[in-house]
Amino acid sequence: xxxxxxxxxxxxxxxxxxxxxxxxxxxxxxxxxxxxxxxxxxxxxxxxxxxxxxxxxxxxxxxxxxxxxxxxxxxxxxxxxxxxxxxxxxxxxxxxxxxxxxxxxxxxxxxxxxxxxxxxxxxxxxxxxxxxxxxxxxxxxxxxxxxxxxxxxxxxxxxxxxxxxxxx
Amino acid sequence: xxxxxxxxxxxxxxxxxxxxxxxxxxxxxxxxxxxxxxxxxxxxxxxxxxxxxxxxxxxxxxxxxxxxxxxxxxxxxxxxxxxxxxxxxxxx
Numbered sequence: 615x616x617x618x619x620x621x622x623x624x625x626x627x628x629x630x631x632x633x634x635x636x637x638x639x640x641x642x643x644x645x646x647x648x649x650x651x652x653x654x655x656x657x658x659x660x661x662x663x664x665x666x667x668x669x670x671x672x673x674x675x676x677x678x679x680x681x682x683x684x685x686x687x688x689x690x691x692x693x694x695x696x697x698x699x700x701x702x703x704x705x706x707x708x709x710x711x712x713x714x715x716x717x718x719x720x721x722x723x724x725x726x727x728x729x730x731x732x733x734x735x736x737x738x739x740x741x742x743x744x745x746x747x748x749x750x751x752x753x754x755x756x757x758x759x760x761x762x763x764x765x766x767x768x769x770x771x772x773x774x775x776x777x778x779x780x781x782x
Numbered sequence: 783x784x785x786x787x788x789x790x791x792x793x794x795x796x797x798x799x800x801x802x803x804x805x806x807x808x809x810x811x812x813x814x815x816x817x818x819x820x821x822x823x824x825x826x827x828x829x830x831x832x833x834x835x836x837x838x839x840x841x842x843x844x845x846x847x848x849x850x851x852x853x854x855x856x857x858x859x860x861x862x863x864x865x866x867x868x869x870x871x872x873x874x
Contacts, residue, residue: 617798617838619786622851626870631784636792643833644794652828663804683861707860709804710853717810726807726817736824749862778823780806781783 637754648776651737655775658740660765662748663714663721663782666691668703674747676705686749688756690765692742695724706782708749714782721782740772748782785836795830797823798838802854808841815841 620628635641648655664674675687693702699718704711714721724743730736744765750757769777783806785798799819801808808815819839826837843850859867 615838615840617785617800619784619798621800621847622783622802622854631787633790634787635790640792642792644792645833646794648828648830650828652824655828657824657827661806680861683865706804707856707858708863710856711804713810713853714804719813719816720805720807720810723807723816723820726813726820729817730821730824735821749860776824776827778820778827782804782806 650775653734654737656738656740656773657727657736658743658769658772658774658777659722659724659727659780660744660746660777661693661722661780661782662746663709663711663780664705664747665693665702665714665718665722665745666705667693667697667701669701673703674705676707679707679749685751687747688750688761689746690761691745692768693722693724693745694742695728695739697724705747706749709782721780723780737775740769740774742768742772744768744777785838789834789836792834794833794835795826796834796836797826798836799841800839801843802850804854809844 620632623631666673671691674689679685679687702715702718704714706714719725722743722745724739727736727739731739746761783799783801783803785796788796797819799806807819818841822837822839826835845853
């Protein structure tokens, strides 16, 4: 079967996403070979659900998005893999976050990954996963200049061999 | 959730899921569905042979479409959606 990408999207929004093609200058294929066996690899997760630790981290900046609707906070948060779900909060103005708060695994499956490590399917899980806000300004300027270079350093520091990106 | 958009943007490895926004790995509380989705993503990460590899997960969302369509949406429209709707009204 082929997934219908627009099944859950209001019909009027479809033209905003469909047929836009690659970003200018990003027409070429992107590829990095994955050379190790999964059972010998350390995996990190990245969610774009705007998850953060409510006791120790600042929320993503929703106030600015309210006044600048075309802007999205380009900062990111470290989410320890062993975080208790009750310690997580969500900053996301584009979805109903009830399910996410009830079970963060729907967006950041840290426990499912840990189980696959226990089962020997995956070699290891990164001690910290990553959370960002999926809603970003169209130029992605903040991402290109700051967020991505920082995330690359973080993933290298964590000795991650692979990253699963999960849109929200 | 929108694998065709990921393809257009040249994502190297893509797993398509026909799940509502905010639920990339499946239903809350459904550990089996979440693990199945994650495992497919890991298999595609490690096993894809070429850029643009896309594998769709053959799992149907176990909630009627109309209900699921309503359920994922925020109670208050996001700022950009409000702006979009206001612009559309003003040109109507």
